[in-house]
Amino acid sequence: MKKRLALTISALALSVAMALPAYAGTWKYVDEQWKYQRGANKFAYNEWIEDNGKWYYIGNDGFMKTGWQLIGGQWYYLDSAGVRQSGWIKYNDQWYFLYPNGVMAVNTVIDGRQIGADGIWIPAEGQTEPANISDLSTPYLLQNMEGISTKGYTIITSGKNAEGDRWTNAIRLKGKGSYVQYNTNGAYTLLAGALAPSSQFDSGIMARVTVYGDNDQILYTSPDIHYSEKTIYFGVDVTGQNQVRVEVSLVKDNEWDDPVIMFDGLALYR
Numbered sequence: 001m002k003k004r005l006a007l008t009i010s011a012l013a014l015s016v017a018m019a020l021p022a023y024a025g026t027w028k029y030v031d032e033q034w035k036y037q038r039g040a041n042k043f044a045y046n047e048w049i050e051d052n053g054k055w056y057y058i059g060n061d062g063f064m065k066t067g068w069q070l071i072g073g074q075w076y077y078l079d080s081a082g083v084r085q086s087g088w089i090k091y092n093d094q095w096y097f098l099y100p101n102g103v104m105a106v107n108t109v110i111d112g113r114q115i116g117a118d119g120i121w122i123p124a125e126g127q128t129e130p131a132n133i134s135d136l137s138t139p140y141l142l143q144n145m146e147g148i149s150t151k152g153y154t155i156i157t158s159g160k161n162a163e164g165d166r167w168t169n170a171i172r173l174k175g176k177g178s179y180v181q182y183n184t185n186g187a188y189t190l191l192a193g194a195l196a197p198s199s200q201f202d203s204g205i206m207a208r209v210t211v212y213g214d215n216d217q218i219l220y221t222s223p224d225i226h227y228s229e230k231t232i233y234f235g236v237d238v239t240g241q242n243q244v245r246v247e248v249s250l251v252k253d254n255e256w257d258d259p260v261i262m263f264d265g266l267a268l269y270r
Helices: 002-019
Strands: 027-031 033-039 047-052 054-058 068-070 075-078 087-091 094-098 109-110 114-115 149-151 152-157 169-176 179-183 190-197 204-213 218-221 234-237 243-252 260-269
Touching: 033 054, 054 075, 054 190, 068 087, 075 094, 094 114, 169 179, 169 243, 190 204, 218 234
Parallel strands: none
Antiparallel strands: 027 033, 047 054, 068 075, 087 094, 109 114, 149 179, 152 169, 169 260, 179 243, 190 234, 190 260, 204 218, 204 243
16 A cells, blocks of 8 residues: 555656656656657657656657666666766766766766776775766857867768768868867866767778867877767866867778768867
């Protein structure tokens, strides 16, 4: 009886939070789980749903997911109400960092803290536990910033990456040594986004993306990128940097084809 009452209260609480439809759909409570109905006998499957600025994921069984979820080869964490999380989270006494788009960070440094291949923060001597001090809800998109200097840089309204996904309002860097550079004046803490080879990327070459800070200090180096590379989600600690440059270089050159790299949601965060 107590369990049924608790489930009823939980359902009522979530129904209040989801009372308004997201786009043209409506949340439905079925078999003590949430589904998203788009129309008569039509439900969402395997997709993200945005509702009042929050993101939820519907699995292949048609139900809203919670907890850790592996989606498209990337780990996300959805809280008990199904809301996609970002920033630092503590789970089973381990700390993780989730990028603004929810993807779990790996093999990088965030807020001066090293994150391993498993996504877990590796504490250095004397470091305190992380805190969510950055505003990850407000991206300053690179293509909207003034005063940037570029080479081989294009804003694209529509383009396909090597996986066949179409990105809109993204940017493209074409050619060895192509870059986009901008002055941060120490005002930002994080550079984050996604990168992938364009569908125009030739199979005979291999490239790499490097993020430089002041005095050409290397802040981030991507894995080697080949023509069929999957999307790479990355974040770079730019705290205290006055200038940041994102540059493409060639690892394998066939001497006639240019690397073409696309970036989606490349933005700075305070």
